Amino acid sequence: MAIGKKKSDNPPQTISEPEIWSFITTRSTNSCFLCITLFAVFIRLAVALHPYSGANTPPMFGDYEAQRHWMEITINLPPEDWYRNTTANDLKYWGLDYPPLTAYQSYFHGILLRFFDPASVALSDSRGYESYIGKLLMRWTVLMSDLMIFFPAVLYFVTVYYSWNPDGKKSSKAWHTLMILLNPCLILIDHGHFQYNCISLGLTTAAVAAILSNRDLVGSMLFCLALNHKQMSAYYAPAFFAYLLGKCLRRQRPVVEVLKLGLVVFGTFALVWCPYLNSVDAFLEVLSRLAPFERGIYEDYVANFWCTTSVAVKWKRLFTTQSLKLLSLVATVSTCLPSMIQLVWSPTKHGFLHGLLNCSFSFYLFSFQVHEKSILLPLLPASFLAVEEPFVFQWFIHSALLSMFPLLRRDNLVVPYAALYGLFVLLYYAPGVRKDAGVSSSIPFILKLFASACSLVIHIVYITVTPPEKYPFLFEAVIMSLCFSQFVLILIYINLKQWAPSKISSEADTKKKRL
Numbered sequence: 001m002a003i004g005k006k007k008s009d010n011p012p013q014t015i016s017e018p019e020i021w022s023f024i025t026t027r028s029t030n031s032c033f034l035c036i037t038l039f040a041v042f043i044r045l046a047v048a049l050h051p052y053s054g055a056n057t058p059p060m061f062g063d064y065e066a067q068r069h070w071m072e073i074t075i076n077l078p079p080e081d082w083y084r085n086t087t088a089n090d091l092k093y094w095g096l097d098y099p100p101l102t103a104y105q106s107y108f109h110g111i112l113l114r115f116f117d118p119a120s121v122a123l124s125d126s127r128g129y130e131s132y133i134g135k136l137l138m139r140w141t142v143l144m145s146d147l148m149i150f151f152p153a154v155l156y157f158v159t160v161y162y163s164w165n166p167d168g169k170k171s172s173k174a175w176h177t178l179m180i181l182l183n184p185c186l187i188l189i190d191h192g193h194f195q196y197n198c199i200s201l202g203l204t205t206a207a208v209a210a211i212l213s214n215r216d217l218v219g220s221m222l223f224c225l226a227l228n229h230k231q232m233s234a235y236y237a238p239a240f241f242a243y244l245l246g247k248c249l250r251r252q253r254p255v256v257e258v259l260k261l262g263l264v265v266f267g268t269f270a271l272v273w274c275p276y277l278n279s280v281d282a283f284l285e286v287l288s289r290l291a292p293f294e295r296g297i298y299e300d301y302v303a304n305f306w307c308t309t310s311v312a313v314k315w316k317r318l319f320t321t322q323s324l325k326l327l328s329l330v331a332t333v334s335t336c337l338p339s340m341i342q343l344v345w346s347p348t349k350h351g352f353l354h355g356l357l358n359c360s361f362s363f364y365l366f367s368f369q370v371h372e373k374s375i376l377l378p379l380l381p382a383s384f385l386a387v388e389e390p391f392v393f394q395w396f397i398h399s400a401l402l403s404m405f406p407l408l409r410r411d412n413l414v415v416p417y418a419a420l421y422g423l424f425v426l427l428y429y430a431p432g433v434r435k436d437a438g439v440s441s442s443i444p445f446i447l448k449l450f451a452s453a454c455s456l457v458i459h460i461v462y463i464t465v466t467p468p469e470k471y472p473f474l475f476e477a478v479i480m481s482l483c484f485s486q487f488v489l490i491l492i493y494i495n496l497k498q499w500a501p502s503k504i505s506s507e508a509d510t511k512k513k514r515l
Helices: 019-050 065-074 098-114 131-162 170-179 185-192 197-212 217-225 232-249 254-272 279-291 306-310 321-345 351-366 372-384 390-410 414-428 438-442 446-464 474-499 507-514
Strands: none
Touching: 019 390, 019 414, 065 098, 065 131, 065 185, 065 446, 098 446, 098 507, 131 170, 131 185, 131 197, 170 372, 170 414, 170 507, 185 197, 185 372, 185 414, 185 474, 197 232, 197 351, 197 372, 197 390, 217 232, 217 254, 232 321, 232 351, 232 507, 279 414, 306 321, 306 474, 321 351, 321 474, 351 390, 351 474, 372 390, 390 414, 390 474, 438 446, 446 474
């Protein structure tokens, strides 16, 4: 009898090469995202070590004091008094002027501060409170908001974006995440100047991701929450409205689809505004705080149409506030309209991202009472398009940083400004992502170098040279005009890109092409 090897009843399982590669890639991707997250947190902590808006500058201090004061008001007064002028709540001293979700956020942060440092939110006695522990806790609330809302939303968006976009290369995924999480403008404003834009922008990012993954009802709810945190989120509203309407019109029961979206929107707003729906007066009290028309069409030097052209046309002298409200409304709607028409006519996902940028940019350039910090809103969709339009994204970041430089210099944030500027340039030119795509390839290198040199000269002159006594804001006007001209060029280019034939094809046509 021949002796042979006994065959095993359960032969060893073999793993194919694609499975091994997928396993390795997944683990390396997760490790890469973890490193990016930790690095982004470290950068935020480093910026938080520097001064903030209104530090040691009584009697009104600045945005830091406004946020702290809202915590003081919300945890010491009932909700019906948060937006009402009373002896305990003087609205002239940083009265709440954001929607109820900001008030609820202030309430929960105020509980945290009261637990660790009660003096920091003591009613009426804490004005201008700037103890070390108080500042540490305030910085911590921003970082926690960032980590809990903006960071997960960005990872959600990047995951969705690279799951449907055939042009999105997997090798660009980490770089794209870096570009969004390490946006120098957002970090400088939230963790330097001191605000909570990360919450509304994070909710908007999650809403965009949900809609790109065809979860329209979830996306609508998230965007309504963003609107209820900061009313400036309305910059994105025309794009959301037009894209979702265009999708509904292409379904079997368009009226039912529109009603479903309307119920989600109505229900979300009703839930957030619940404490102020018991009477018309209570509702109007809150609403009146959200529209600061009494401040005029512009307040500070900002690179939009009204402020830039005011050098030649004295808008505030020539027109009443009512007339300027109408003018700004017409200008804003007119510049948004082409983008909205394209989204209703051909609701594609690429078109939606371009529409978000075009509509938010139109609001920034032409709407009533715009602040320097409002440039963060069009910057968000620009970062969504960073892989498709890398040069435009870089150009936009440079212009946006320059437009905010006077504000950040007043806050003594020149050092973190320069550091983040340099860090962005290094990360932007990281290997593995093509940066000469699109409009960049048509611009000579010498012209790009000249523009960078001009920007450097402007920064140096602004810091070192004293303007003429007759024109104390001369340099701010120059920066404003230069940035405005570049913003207009970007707006024109992105509108043309949205209307390009390759973007007008419907989602169904795109799927057919893939097949």
